[in-house]
Every structure is written in structure tokens, then in C-alpha cells.
Amino acid sequence: MKGRLKGTLALAACAAAAFFATSGTALAQANEQFFPVLVYRTGAYAPNGVPWANGYVDYLKLVNARDGGINGVKITFEECETGYATDRGVECYERLKGKGPTGATTFQPLSTGITFALTDKSFTDHIPLITAGYGRADSVDGSVFGWNFPIGGTYWDAADILVQHVGKKLGGMDKLKGKKIALVYHDSPYGKEPIALLQERAKTLGYDLILLPVTHPGVEQKATWLQIRQQRPDFVFLWGWGVMNSTAIKEAVATGYPREKMYGVWWSGAEPDVLPAGDGAKGYNALVFLAPAGKGAVHADIVKYVYDKGQGTGKKDDIGEVLYNRGMVSAMFGVEAVRKAQEKFGKKPLTGEQVRWGLEHLEITPEMIRKLGMTGFMEPIHTSCENHEGAHAAMVETWDGKKWNVVPNSRYESDMKILEPMIRASAAKYAEEKKLPTRDCSKEDGA
């Protein structure tokens, strides 16, 4: 009896081993590309995190439903809640980086703090970080930051464009001399990022820069706005996120500061930032660099292939909001990077390292934007090993109480004569501090 039991157990063990071995093989051979999705659907920053995440996930679902994946490679994804906290972001990264047959394709943390933490890891893990419109400004330099891709714009671009815009409003950049610009910023790596550029511009243009930090999460701003009332700056640049933005606008109303003189970065210019302030937000301005509010052909596809099939992530009415569109375009960057990399490595699941090659050879032309159904939602992008940004333009938009309107003739490109040396110097300093080898982009494959 005892012998028979032993035999049965041995047989069961062999069967289990065979099952796991087979399923392991099946997993390795799965024709799937895994996209980790770092989100924050709860917590202080959820009002802004949710629409971005919905746009991101809906686009991935669309590519599967409409196109059958990327050239036949099905997209799989998994959300991980970071709560906008750096420690939880790193935890999510560690949990998801090895998932899927080839590991994570790319991470998009939607947090400058998490980006700072993951940048160090990217050098060893070789998984690209797409930080469209956030992250380190000096990570444009791909020779040092080999794995960071701040596609479409950095905070230095944003700050420079805002300075250009207010200069133009005054009648010329020389008119900025003696003016006061207050930066009301989230006291975090994100909020501090534009300071270097604004200080550099202040040296040459002669304006006074007033720095007013706001502590996380930004609901306490009375003291900040009393200082603004006292110092009466000519312009206020707002570098907020989440509830900090609407609170700032409400406090501006409460202290009588004109909203027309307020300019938000592109993370301070979405519907959740202005709607809670009601009519008080009328006249408030913000930058838009990728995907203003509105709908195009791609949205019609999302409705047809995703929402009408009952697969929508959020509410159908919220499709086309500023942050929804930005999440959607951000997902598109990852998808197109895979598609580009497939040209070189084959139509199969790719590793992060292979996707990096795709990201460094992105060529999103106006014709391609039309094919993607995104005309009017983004600038053409052309990246390279040396330039991980691909575009550095933005427009100004104004809230009229109901919707955002792009200000006519307000498209600017950041002044690369000023930014380029700052980027290279800062990246070189980073490489020296971290003892990182720099890449010779002229020798890179396909450069």
C-alpha cells in the first residue's frame, strides 16, 4: 500500500513538473508585448492621474481590438497603483519589470519623483523610461541618459516658452527688464525643475524671480498668495499638480490676483485644474504641448472598438479631455517605438533594450500623425541617440469658463541656443557624479 502511494506521488510530481515546464515554455513563446502601467487612481493626485491612465489604457486596448496588436504581437498590460509616491512607484517597477515574455517594454511613471528614482535603475535594467513632458530636463541628452525619453518637451522648454510668451505680451523680451515673475511651485523635484532655467533667463533678461514653494499636496496656499498680494508680481507661473492647481486658482480669486496674469505649465492646464474653481478660473492660461482637449479620428476608433464593445476604462463622456488625450498620446509613443523596433528586430515580442532602439529612431511625421488619427493633437517627433526629446514646442491656451481655447499665434519653440548648453552641462555633471560612461552616438547602430 505504502509503495503504491509513493508511486502515485512520484507520478503526480512528474506530471506537475511537466505541466509547469510546458506552461513555462508556452509563456516564453507567447506572442505578447508587456506594457506595465503605473497609475494613481487614488490619493491626492487621483483627479489628474485617472484621466491620464484611462487614455493610456484605452489606447493599448484600441491597438489590440482594432489592429490585433502591434504587427500581430498582442499587447498585454497590468496596472500598478503608485499613489504618486516614489517608494510605491519603485515597488511597482520592481514587481512589473520582469513580467511578460520579454519583460517590461517601457515604463511611464507620470511622476518626476519616480522618474528620478528609476533613472538610476535604468542603467542596469535596460528598460526605457518615457517621460513625455516631465522628468529630468537634462535627460534630453541620450549620450548620458541612455534610457530616459522626455519626448515632446521638458520643464526647461516649458519655462522658456512661458518667458517668451509674457515677453511677447509686453511688446518684446527687453520689456521684461525690471518686471517681477513669481513661480508658485510644488515643493518636489517636479516643481523645482524649472528654477534653473528661469534663473538663467532672469540673468540675461533682467526680471526679478520670486520663488514660492507650496508643500505637498498643496491645499495650504493662503500664505503664498498673501505674499503674491504683497509683492504684486507682473506674472505668476504655476507649477502645480493635482489639487494644488485648483487651490491656487481659488486663492488667486480670494486675493484678487488677475487670472489673466497666471500661466500654468502643461500639468496645470487640464479640466480638473479649473472646474473646481468655477467662474473664478475664467481667463487663466496654461501651456499645451501634446494633445489639447478635443476629439479626432482616433477617438472615434476608441469609441467604436473599445467603448461600444463594453471595454472602456473610464466614462465615455470623459474621452477627449486634456489629460485623457495626453495619456493616449503617451501610450502611442510606446506602441510606435515597438513598431519601429520591429523593423530591425522582427515582428515578435521585444526586450526593453530593443525597444530603446525604436525610441531613438522615432520619426512621427505629419502624414503618420494623420494615419494615427491624431492630427492637431501633437507635434511631429524626430528622436535620435543624441536627442531623446524629438520636439520642443508648445502653445498657450486660455480657459473661458467652459473649455480651453488655444491662443492664436501662440506656438513657440524653446530657445535651444540657451537650453542646449544647459542640457549638455547638466548631463555631463550627472555623468561625472555617477561615474557613468557616455555613449558615442556617432558610432551607435543606425545613427
Added chain:
Amino acid sequence: MSIPRYAPVAILGVLLAAGLVAPLATGETAPGFWVEVLIGGLMTGVLYSLVALGFVLIFKASGVFNFAQGAMVLFAALAVARLAERMPVWAAVLATVAIMVMLAFIVERIVLRPLVNQEGVVLLMATLGITFFLNGFGQAVWGSDIYEINLGIPREPMMVLGKVFEGGVLVNRDDIAAALAAVLLVGALAVFFRRTATGRALRAVADDHQAAQSIGIPLNRIWVIVWSVAGIVAIVGGVIWGGKLGVQFSISQVALKALPVVILGGFESVPGAIVGGLIIGVGEKMAEVFLAPPLIKAFDLAGGGIENWFAYVLALLFLLVRPEGLFGERRIDRV
């Protein structure tokens, strides 16, 4: 020669008062602006007091430090805001009162009753658990967007004392409404505690649990009542904070500002919660506006607002000279 008991408090008070008027003495600050900051601080302090009152009520009646008060404020505000989308605000408030009373029942039955006679720290941990539950459950049920509670108060500021100060002094109507609400709430609580049988029973329980039980006061019912009252205080705080900032998760973090208020005012004192709130409110605003800029300049600091941690510094200073808080009961234990 013995030092009078109130001497250290008096010295600290004089030092703080000197710090308060120092910006005026230097001549660099316009008196009108100084008054504005002072009023802004007082009004913010009133809002802190509204949250601190909830802490005090529960601690008074049960000796439990209810860490979940901030989460209760968020939960109540979310309930009012979301229900007000389907009914008038007054009906939403009434419905939320019912929800908060139900919550009090659940907390008493599931959390407090099984933990009766446990150490204070165990009960504190239990309220920490309630905090996380309410924050997560509230957002899961009511959503995590920013919701509006429209109290119909104009947001535009008023200018007062135009004849006294050049340019006048800016005052916000919603701050005045908050102050009035706080006064009414404290008045109502005073009447409840002093003039009703339930209120007297609550005070008896606060004085001595065992003695109260021995004369037939049911402890469980008292706990339900006090948590219900704290829930109603949370509704008032939530509606006022929510009307001002919008209803969103961050409201729960306002509770962190109520902690220095109760440390300073005393854990068992309603007047302490009010006075403590005012001191913290004024202290942090004055520090942020007048102290932070020279500090950053002098020491080449990296920046950062100081008002968040300054509130705790202020509370710690009071703790050093009067550990039981300004209005707290002095405990003398037999050895």
C-alpha cells in the same frame, strides 16, 4: 524660591508675541498687510479647530485618540458632495448625518467593544486602521475626483478698514462663514454637554469610566453617541473645508494640522481646540510670510514652505513648558 507654574508659559507667550509684532517693528511691512496675514492665520486656525474638536470630543469621552478624525472629515464631505448631486444640500447633509451615526454604531460594535479595557495604544492602532479603511472605502464608493460643495458664498474678497489702512484689508467671505460656523458649533456643543442628560452622562464618563458605569450609565451607548457627535463635527468641518478647497482626498490630511492644535490646546479641552487652532493658524502663516524668506536668504536653504513643520515646532515648544497643553488637565499620579 519656587517658580510660578505659569511662568514658563508666560515667557513663551511674551516671546511669541514679540515675534508676532517684529515684522511691524522693522518698518519693512505695511501694517495693513500684517493685519491681513493675521486675519488669514486666524481664519485658517478656525478651520483647524473644527477638525481638532472631533479629536477632543472622542478623547474626552473615551480616552481614545481617534486618528481617524481626518478620514471622517473626508468621508463626510464626500458623502455630502456626492449626495448633493441628487438632492438639495440640506437633504444631503441630513442623509450624511444618518450615515455618520451608522458609522458610529459600526465602529462601536466592531472595533471598540471587542477592544474594551485594552491599552490606549491598541485603540490608537485600531483608529489608524479605521483611517485607512475610510480613506479607501470613501474613495471607492464616492470616487476620487474633486467634487464641489456649493454653499453659495461669493469667492471674491471684501476690502475692509479702508480708512485705517492704505488700500484696505482683504477678508474672504467663506472664512467669515467658517468662523461663524465654528462659533455656532462650539455653542451647540456647550449646550449639549451642560444642559442635556446625555451631555452630563458624557461628562461623567469622561471624568471616571468606572464610576459612571457604577451609577448605570451605559458605556457602549455613550461611545456611539460621542462618535456620532464627532461624525457631525466632521460633517461641519468637511462641508466648510470642501466648500473652500473642493472635496478631495487631501482634506483628510488637514487632520495632520489638527494634531499640533490638540497638543497645544490640550487633548480634553474644547476651548483648547479653539485657542490652539488660532495660535497654530496665526503662527504658521506669520512664519511662512515673515520668517521663511529671511531664513532661506540667510542660510541659503534649498527652499520649501516652512508652515507645515512650523506648526509642530510651535506645538513642541508649548509641550516643553506645559506638557498637558494650554487647557489640558494636569495629571498627578500616585506612586
